[in-house]
Amino acid sequence: xxxxxxxRPAVGLSPRxxxxxxSVVFVLALLPFARIAWLIVNQVPVEPVEFVTHGTGDWALxxxxxxxxxxxxxxxxxxxxLIRLRRMLGLYTFFYALMHFLTFLWADHNFDVGAMWKDVxxxxxxxxxxxxxxxxxxxxxxxTNAMIKRLGRRWAQLxxxxxxxxxxxxxHYWWMKAGKxxxxxxxxxxxxxxxxxxxxxxxxWSRARxxxxxxxxxx
Amino acid sequence: MLIKRNPNGIDLxxxxxxxxxxxxxxxxxxxxRIAATAAVGSSLWELANREAFAQTTPAQKxxxxxxxxxxxxxxxxxxxxxxxYNNYYEFGTDxxxxxxxxxxxxxxxxxxxxxxxxxxxxxxxxxxLVKLAPLEERIYxxxxxxxxxxxxxxxxxxxxxxxxxxxxxxxxxxxxxxxLADKRQMxxxxxxxxxxxxxxxxxxxxxxxxxxxxxxxxxxxVLPNQNGAPVRVIVPxxxxxxxxxxxxxxxxxxxxxxxxWNTVAPEEYGFYSNVNPNVDHPRWSQATERRIGEGxxxxxxxxxxxxxxxxxxxxxxxxxxxxxxx
Numbered sequence: 001x002x003x004x005x006x007x008r009p010a011v012g013l014s015p016r017x018x019x020x021x022x023s024v025v026f027v028l029a030l031l032p033f034a035r036i037a038w039l040i041v042n043q044v045p046v047e048p049v050e051f052v053t054h055g056t057g058d059w060a061l062x063x064x065x066x067x068x069x070x071x072x073x074x075x076x077x078x079x080x081x082l083i084r085l086r087r088m089l090g091l092y093t094f095f096y097a098l099m100h101f102l103t104f105l106w107a108d109h110n111f112d113v114g115a116m117w118k119d120v121x122x123x124x125x126x127x128x129x130x131x132x133x134x135x136x137x138x139x140x141x142x143x144t145n146a147m148i149k150r151l152g153r154r155w156a157q158l159x160x161x162x163x164x165x166x167x168x169x170x171x172h173y174w175w176m177k178a179g180k181x182x183x184x185x186x187x188x189x190x191x192x193x194x195x196x197x198x199x200x201x202x203x204x205w206s207r208a209r210x211x212x213x214x215x216x217x218x219x
Numbered sequence: 220m221l222i223k224r225n226p227n228g229i230d231l232x233x234x235x236x237x238x239x240x241x242x243x244x245x246x247x248x249x250x251x252r253i254a255a256t257a258a259v260g261s262s263l264w265e266l267a268n269r270e271a272f273a274q275t276t277p278a279q280k281x282x283x284x285x286x287x288x289x290x291x292x293x294x295x296x297x298x299x300x301x302x303x304y305n306n307y308y309e310f311g312t313d314x315x316x317x318x319x320x321x322x323x324x325x326x327x328x329x330x331x332x333x334x335x336x337x338x339x340x341x342x343x344x345x346x347x348l349v350k351l352a353p354l355e356e357r358i359y360x361x362x363x364x365x366x367x368x369x370x371x372x373x374x375x376x377x378x379x380x381x382x383x384x385x386x387x388x389x390x391x392x393x394x395x396x397x398x399l400a401d402k403r404q405m406x407x408x409x410x411x412x413x414x415x416x417x418x419x420x421x422x423x424x425x426x427x428x429x430x431x432x433x434x435x436x437x438x439x440x441v442l443p444n445q446n447g448a449p450v451r452v453i454v455p456x457x458x459x460x461x462x463x464x465x466x467x468x469x470x471x472x473x474x475x476x477x478x479x480w481n482t483v484a485p486e487e488y489g490f491y492s493n494v495n496p497n498v499d500h501p502r503w504s505q506a507t508e509r510r511i512g513e514g515x516x517x518x519x520x521x522x523x524x525x526x527x528x529x530x531x532x533x534x535x536x537x538x539x540x541x542x543x544x545x
Contacts, residue, residue: 040516046304046314047367048516049509107516123502179502181483182312182412 013081025085029092032059033099049107056103060096061169061189067093068166068196075203087143090162094140101133125175132168135161163200166193278443281436283354283374289430290358291528296369298438300512305445306363307464308412309398309405316407317445324404324465326449335471336391339384345449349435352380356439357432362494362527364458368508373453374436379427381469387423391471394426395419396452396463413479419463420476420490421454424535430455456529458492489545493536494527498545 013021036055045051067089074082104126109116120130139159142148148155170193174186307317310324331348334340343351358372382394400416402408408415425431432453435442442448447464454461460480480488487501496506507520526532536544 043515046300046511047509050365050367052516110519119504125502176502179484179487179500180312180412184312184410 012079018081018084021081022085022088025088029063029089033096049103052103053100053107056096056100057173060093060100061173063089063093063096064162064166064169065189065192065196068162068193072196072199091140091143094136097133097136101130125172125178128168128175129172132165132172135165135168139165163197166197169193279441280439281354281374281441283356283436283439285372286355286357290356290372291360291370293358293360293370294513295358296371296510296512301369301371301437302443302445304511306365306459307407307445307447308410309400309407309415309417309465310445311407312410312412320406321444323406324399324444324448326444326465329449329467331450331466332468333381333385333470334468335395336388336473337471338386338388341385348381348433348450351384352376354435359432359453359455360527361453361455361459362508362523364460364488364492364500364505366503366505366508367511368521368523369511372438373432373434374439375432375434375453377429378431378433378452379429381433382427385471387471390473392423393472393475394421394423395468395470395472395476396421396466397468397470398463399465399467413483416467417463417479418476419452419461420472420478421452421461422535423471425454425532428532428535430529430532456494456526456532458488458494460488461492491536491541491544493532493541493545494523495525495541495545496523497525498542 032055036052039045040048040052067086070082070086070089074080105111105113105116109119120126139161142151142155142158151158170186170190173189174183177183177186303318304314305317306314307321310317310320327345329345330342331345332340332342353376354374355376356372356374358370361369361371378394396419398417398419399405400408421431432455434447434451434453435449437443437446442451447462450466451464452462452466475490478490481490494505499505505523508523509518509520513521
């Protein structure tokens with residue numbers, strides 16, 4: 001951490017323990033990408049483009065869910081150090097989404113941006129996936145300590161975009177799978193996202209209620 | 220072990236300690252039985268393994284002369300890819316599921332019911348069906364609606380040969396193909412992805428076209444289970460899902476059949492589903508395709524050909540708006 005780093009919450013773990021945990025998570029989150037790359041280099045998948053497209057898309061979604069799970073997990077367990085993993089998981093979400101997008105741009109459109117754009121406008125499932133990806137860009141760009149400090153309160157407001165990105169990602173997955181009428185996975189992950197976002201809605205609702213009801217008591 | 224001395228002082232066992240002859244011999248029999256059981260068990264084990272791996276090891280050969288006029292000279296897809304990258308939802312929705320799960324399908328005994336608007340309905344045993352007409356090998360392009368393609372040497376004969384035997388009546392406008400739907404043999408049946416059984420259909424003139432192949436083998440051998448054993452249809456100018464697998468019934472009907480994919484997603488899968496680069500699937504373009512086994516991740520896509528390159532069928536659709544009847 002640099003000298004200019006903003007103050008971070010007390011976490012109850014020694015710096016060494018935290019570094020160890022972060023290293024493990026860093027390697028674990030990189031493993032799916034390493035596996036995809038290794039299999040492609042060795043020409044194992046029968047349909048490599050489909051394999052990479054699905055693999056990167058799936059992991060972008062899994063890591064998005066992991067990122068959104070940090071706050072609820074922290075509240076339920078009291079393990080405050082979990083918050084120190086959130087930025088890395090968020091950046092990995094962006095990394096897999098970027099790989100997913102690049103596969104689409106490269107393998108499907110051979111870097112022909114015009115053709116890609118036509119595809120984005122023509123097909124609703126790609127439209128929503130593309131919007132979700134574009135919305136991730138400012139979040140990834142403002143994830144440095146300096147930006148967090150510079151944006152202050154607006155940083156937190158900006159990063160609430162994730163509450164829009166997650167449903168868009170599910171919609172993208174849902175509409176893609178609708179092509180083969182196969183909703184098993186979208187239902188599972190849609191439920192996960194609904195629970196993770198629902199918890200936040202519930203907390204903010206109960207907080208608002210306790211504020212209004214406690215006011216007459218003078219506290 | 221403690222051996223008691225008897226009163227004579229001689230080290231002999233008491234009579235009561237001597238194992239009776241029957242028991243002694245019984246033990247021998249028992250050991251023999253264990254040995255036999257082990258032998259049977261291991262051969263059962265081998266048999267089970269053979270069944271499990273039947274689809275990856277060379278199967279029963281099926282001799283057939285190549286029909287060069289109906290065959291492409293393009294490079295064939297490897298047997299490995301053609302048998303491990305399959306859409307066969309009765310065995311699961313992943314491409315690798317059929318190869319893993321289809322060993323539970325029993326293809327003998329197997330009968331195919333051929334009925335409906337025909338003068339001579341038939342119920343044929345698979346072994347008789349295979350011998351109904353001389354087998355030919357035909358190397359066809361296979362274009363999946365998902366945007367990938369293969370080149371596969373099929374073994375079979377023109378469906379027309381079978382159709383002529385049952386003498387369709389004037390009411391027979393369409394042919395309906397029904398795939399087996401047996402939960403005990405097919406773990407995917409019961410999933411809500413499709414309505415079961417899987418039904419496909421062709422217009423009568425499409426079914427009678429010499430390219431339409433009643434197929435019982437591929438790569439010079441009996442069809443592997445995951446590829447639609449023991450008998451399927453292959454319609455090379457249409458997207459792959461039109462070519463129904465593991466047929467139990469071929470019915471001649473007056474009205475257009477309610478086909479599986481067309482029923483669950485009519486906007487995406489038309490009844491005709493001819494390969495057509497000019498009509499996109501709502502979710503992707505059909506103008507190009509990826510040829511399986513051709514150069515990996517960085518290989519450029521191929522241009523998809525009208526009717527998958529089988530121009531000889533164009534006359535079947537003259538005057539039809541193929542954007543409307545997609």
